[in-house]
Amino acid sequence: MKIICLLDMDYFFAACEELRKPELKEKSIAVVTDTSREGSKGVIMTCNYNARKFGIRSGMPASIGLNLCKELLLIKEDFKFYEEKSHEVFEIVRSFSSKVEQVSVDEAYIDISDKVSSYEEALSYAKHIKETITSKTKLPCSIGVSVNKLMAKMACDAAKPNGLKLVKQEEAKEFLSKLPVSKLYGVGEKTKERLEAMNIKTVGELASTNKMLLMEHLGNSMGLELYNYANGIDESEVITEYETKSIGRERTLKKDTTNEEDVIPIIKELSKEVIEEAKKEEYLFKIITVKMRYNDFSDHLKSKTIKPSNNIEDLQKIAIELFKRYINKEKPLRKVGVRISGLSKSTKQKGLGMFMR
Numbered sequence: 407m408k409i410i411c412l413l414d415m416d417y418f419f420a421a422c423e424e425l426r427k428p429e430l431k432e433k434s435i436a437v438v439t440d441t442s443r444e445g446s447k448g449v450i451m452t453c454n455y456n457a458r459k460f461g462i463r464s465g466m467p468a469s470i471g472l473n474l475c476k477e478l479l480l481i482k483e484d485f486k487f488y489e490e491k492s493h494e495v496f497e498i499v500r501s502f503s504s505k506v507e508q509v510s511v512d513e514a515y516i517d518i519s520d521k522v523s524s525y526e527e528a529l530s531y532a533k534h535i536k537e538t539i540t541s542k543t544k545l546p547c548s549i550g551v552s553v554n555k556l557m558a559k560m561a562c563d564a565a566k567p568n569g570l571k572l573v574k575q576e577e578a579k580e581f582l583s584k585l586p587v588s589k590l591y592g593v594g595e596k597t598k599e600r601l602e603a604m605n606i607k608t609v610g611e612l613a614s615t616n617k618m619l620l621m622e623h624l625g626n627s628m629g630l631e632l633y634n635y636a637n638g639i640d641e642s643e644v645i646t647e648y649e650t651k652s653i654g655r656e657r658t659l660k661k662d663t664t665n666e667e668d669v670i671p672i673i674k675e676l677s678k679e680v681i682e683e684a685k686k687e688e689y690l691f692k693i694i695t696v697k698m699r700y701n702d703f704s705d706h707l708k709s710k711t712i713k714p715s716n717n718i719e720d721l722q723k724i725a726i727e728l729f730k731r732y733i734n735k736e737k738p739l740r741k742v743g744v745r746i747s748g749l750s751k752s753t754k755q756k757g758l759g760m761f762m763r
């Protein structure tokens with residue numbers, strides 16, 4: 407049976423701040439970024455649960471946060487520290503499973519299918535992961551456990567904060583049905599409005615809407631995706647970044663940017679480095695993955711599969727294509743990576759060698 411966990415650290419940046427100054431736990435705190443503009447108090451990235459009681463949320467300008475709570479303590483982000491803590495967390499996670507897809511600095515899917523053989527075992531394995539993280543790092547986290555990535559994510563959201571929740575296959579539809587559509591993964595503000603205009607307010611109502619009608623109103627790919635999600639269906643695999651058979655290079659940009667043109671030469675360069683290493687080992691590659699990490703530390707991985715190749719033009723062309731197609735132009739990019747996998751030994755070269763002898 408397939409069992410996926412979604413681990414999400416609770417109010418991560420603020421929890422890191424509480425870790426080094428425990429007295430902050432009693433206060434309402436918010437970690438802010440983008441304080442460089444004159445007159446701006448910055449934007450809230452994360453806040454602790456004391457602050458949330460006042461209605462403070464991430465993405466909110468800090469000035470609004472202060473209006474909601476006069477005592478709100480603003481702390482300027484310290485990404486370096488959070489990345490260190492994140493590294494500690496994921497070292498622990500990877501000791502429990504090698505199939506880990508990190509989606510941001512504080513969130514990862516963990517495939518534990520080959521570690522457990524029942525829901526009971528899955529729940530106790532996840533509990534063990536959670537307890538180990540909390541005892542070793544002293545940071546709070548939540549874990550959702552279910553049969554696919556979507557359901558694990560939805561279970562985790564319901565478990566937060568400091569929770570653990572299992573949703574079995576047979577419970578999935580019932581679990582989703584009463585949630586407002588806005589809680590469903592993939593439904594943003596605009597989509598929520600469109601669905602409400604179709605008189606769809608709950609996930610259950612979405613699940614029983616005609617698939618064709620949704621595709622007509624939301625576009626084919628989104629319509630189909632949300633229809634499947636509403637029904638608890640998600641066949642996407644956990645993309646393991648640390649697959650042994652892969653070659654990758656990443657680079658943190660000198661300055662966060664939203665300008666594609668700044669990044670393309672870096673992608674070309676990374677591709678060149680990757681190809682050089684592949685050629686040394688006589689590898690052909692089949693899968694090309696581009697990783698984009700934004701300044702809010704969310705990661706985006708996009709892959710394409712081609713016929714086996716060791717050609718640098720193929721790699722550069724597809725890496726740039728993926729980048730241009732999937733880059734989120736609204737968020738400054740912080741880091742970019744290029745990786746090849748699906749590697750095989752180049753038999754053509756071996757063959758030629760044999761003829762020459």
Ligand SMILES: [Mg+2]
Nearest residue numbers: 414415416512
């Ligand atoms: Mg989190």
